[in-house]
Amino acid sequence: MAADEFRRGGSVSTVLARKLGGELLRLREKAGLTQPQAAEALSATAPKVAKMERGWVPLRDPDIRVLCDLYGTTDPEVVGRLLKLARTDRERRKAKGWWNQYPGLHSLVEYVALEDIATNVRTWQSAIIPGLLQTADYARALAVGNGSWEDPDEIEPFVESRMTRQGRLKAENPLELWAVVHEGALRQLVGGREVMHAQLSHLVDVSRQPNVKLQVLPFLAGAHPGMTSAFTIVSFAEPGAMDVVYMDTSSSTLWLESEEDAVRHNNTFERIARGGLAPRDSTALIERIRKEL
Structure with a gap:
């Protein structure tokens, strides 16, 4: 991909979000579950899950925890890294984080x-x-x-x-x-x-x-x-x-x-x-x- 960010309407797909979404997609497929099943656990829609997995929307910590539980991902280090990745993406979108000072x-x-x-x-x-x-x-x-x-x-x-x-x-x-x-x-x-x-x-x-x-x-x-x-x-x-x-x-x-x-x-x-x-x-x-x- 030849750009750091992709824009579609008011949405932005960032490298960080695509990385996080790709990890969640990998865990979902490893668990043998579908996007509609993930959407049901989140009380959301399958298209929203698809956007999450493609990095189009920032992810909230509660949603990540729910999906990790659903996918059987219990290792605290793995969950913690996904939460940190989500937090870094949110900070990046809001122009926070030390790197945005430069x-x-x-x-x-x-x-x-x-x-x-x-x-x-x-x-x-x-x-x-x-x-x-x-x-x-x-x-x-x-x-x-x-x-x-x-x-x-x-x-x-x-x-x-x-x-x-x-x-x-x-x-x-x-x-x-x-x-x-x-x-x-x-x-x-x-x-x-x-x-x-x-x-x-x-x-x-x-x-x-x-x-x-x-x-x-x-x-x-x-x-x-x-x-x-x-x-x-x-x-x-x-x-x-x-x-x-x-x-x-x-x-x-x-x-x-x-x-x-x-x-x-x-x-x-x-x-x-x-x-x-x-x-x-x-x-x-x-x-x-x-x-x-």
Whole structure:
């Protein structure tokens, strides 16, 4: 899907709501129940359930609890995550949540809101350091070099928002991050030698965190399955939960939300990772590049 939100009349379908609706649809089908049966439990109509499952309407906590009971979903962690996803979607629609303080995020707002409640992120980047691993100076240099900002005053809030995102890596329940970065991104002098030296030092430091796995795909790997595009896979805790694939291009934001797309990109990511250096060897290469600076 090539947009963060879809509009139909006065309704809006958001990435967050589609994620939540898709999870409820999966649980309903797993329980062998129909939309009319779900509607009866909610004292609603089948078309309303269909809208809920397609992300067209925000979901209330009582409705989620009723549906979870109906579908036999009793794990408090699963129910709690669905409730949090619904709350995040409602906050997003009402322009609440910390990410809405930063208008410079633009199309990234939906992604950041989803990342904020994810448990696992896998990202392949061929040209830049992943946002969760960037230093402030590197992020600032990227923004300046991009040259597409209508208001330069938005750059600093954008950098601040990127640093806020990184708090997930050190939270009480930290985000699990697996990043594969092409060697070319490490050698590109974004911001100059001093900025890149500090950025590479930061990569070495953060790679020591137990919830961060960092690999480098070296030039010597030759042709590989990630040459056409970079992408990020956002995942959630329980088995069977649907992954969401995010791709950001110069002209649009692309969300891939089907199970088929998730499986294909997970397979592609694993193939890229197999061609990458082991984490220890990746760190050694980063340190060698840093010393060259």
